[in-house]
Amino acid sequence: MRRDIFQAIADPTRRAILVLVAVQAMTPNAIAEHFDIKRQSISKHLRILSECDLLVPRQEGREIFYELKIDKMKEIDTWLDQFRKIMEESFKRLDDVLYTIKNKKP
Amino acid sequence: MRRDIFQAIADPTRRAILVLVAVQAMTPNAIAEHFDIKRQSISKHLRILSECDLLVPRQEGREIFYELKIDKMKEIDTWLDQFRKIMEESFKRLDDVLYTIKNKKP
DNA sequence: AAATTGTGAAGCCGTTCGGCTTCACATATA
DNA sequence: TATATGTGAAGCCGAACGGCTTCACAATTT
Structure with a gap:
């Protein structure tokens, strides 16, 4: 089960x-x-x-x-962390792109 | 459904x-x-x-x-917030109790 | 136009789920 | 001891689920 x-x-x-x-x-x-x-x-x-x-x-x-048992609830939070991290990475890559574009402009 | x-x-x-x-x-x-x-x-x-x-x-x-759609994932986080708040309140009450005990000790 | 590829929808089957009713047991009370 | 109360377990039933197979349709490729 x-x-x-x-x-x-x-x-x-x-x-x-x-x-x-x-x-x-x-x-x-x-x-x-x-x-x-x-x-x-x-x-x-x-x-x-x-x-x-x-x-x-x-x-x-x-x-x-x-x-x-509040501790067990944290496992859900831990699972959500994956997405927070992935999204963080995405934004970082986006920042890199923007940074590159910006520096290529001059 | x-x-x-x-x-x-x-x-x-x-x-x-x-x-x-x-x-x-x-x-x-x-x-x-x-x-x-x-x-x-x-x-x-x-x-x-x-x-x-x-x-x-x-x-x-x-x-x-x-x-x-990462935004939708936040709904789960919002639900978890209830418990964070409730637990926060519990600890606050516990703090109050400890504070009272401490001050009664003179 | 014909064939291939990417996708969704419908239907089938065995399993699980969520509620109910009934029964059994342990604890407290008279 | 007898009765009432709090709880869990087992079984039943209808609904939903997760996988599968088959079919239908749209877009691409030949």
């Missing part, structure tokens, strides 16, 4: 859960109250998010609080 | 296509040569990426070059 962060955040419900939990760790029931979805379905999402290490469960008596 | 950037980048092949095209605009055939996948399947991915405005086709004679 495909299980990576990108597949995990592909679902809008899961993205909403992440935002919710980012503010404050919550139990499955508390999370479900914010959606028009049954608790069991939320649990499925929580399992996927946990398997991807985006969430980590913390037992407290008979309740389980799900907490965001 | 679900069609947003997050669903688009959920597929590893599509992520690879984006990286490839980021460096240099390419035709479907040229892209397909980098994968062990039929050209037609690549075309499907290109259609999805185009529908999400991550790529834009540029006709040149009978060839079509697909180009990255």
Whole structure:
């Protein structure tokens, strides 16, 4: 089964859960109250998010609080870095071109 | 049909296509040569990426070059911003707590 | 005009996904 | 002990996905 962060955040419900939990760790029931979805379905999402290490469960008596692992979110940022670098290179090449044109002009 | 950037980048092949095209605009055939996948399947991915405005086709004679629209990638970055802000707030609150503890110590 | 090449669209098939319902188990409360 | 509550797991179903094959069309080349 495909299980990576990108597949995990592909679902809008899961993205909403992440935002919710980012503010404050919550139990499955508390999370479900914010959606028009049954608790069991939320649990499925929580399992996927946990398997991807985006969430980590913390037992407290008979309740389980799900907490965001912000470090894992950085992996997305790291992936975006590729494009920042590539674009940076492009602009640099463009600058070179412009520089060459400018210096050829006189 | 679900069609947003997050669903688009959920597929590893599509992520690879984006990286490839980021460096240099390419035709479907040229892209397909980098994968062990039929050209037609690549075309499907290109259609999805185009529908999400991550790529834009540029006709040149009978060839079509697909180009990255870097601006669209920024939407992912914008989404990540939520978490940066939330985390910032958390640290600020933590700082407040530490500051209070420190000042109560006299 | 005829043949070749680049591309997209349609349809098929097996797999995955997202929701639901039902059941099982562990913890807390009476 | 008996009951209520919080949670996860399994199974079902319809929809979507990712790959494939085949076909159709437009632009180029001969």
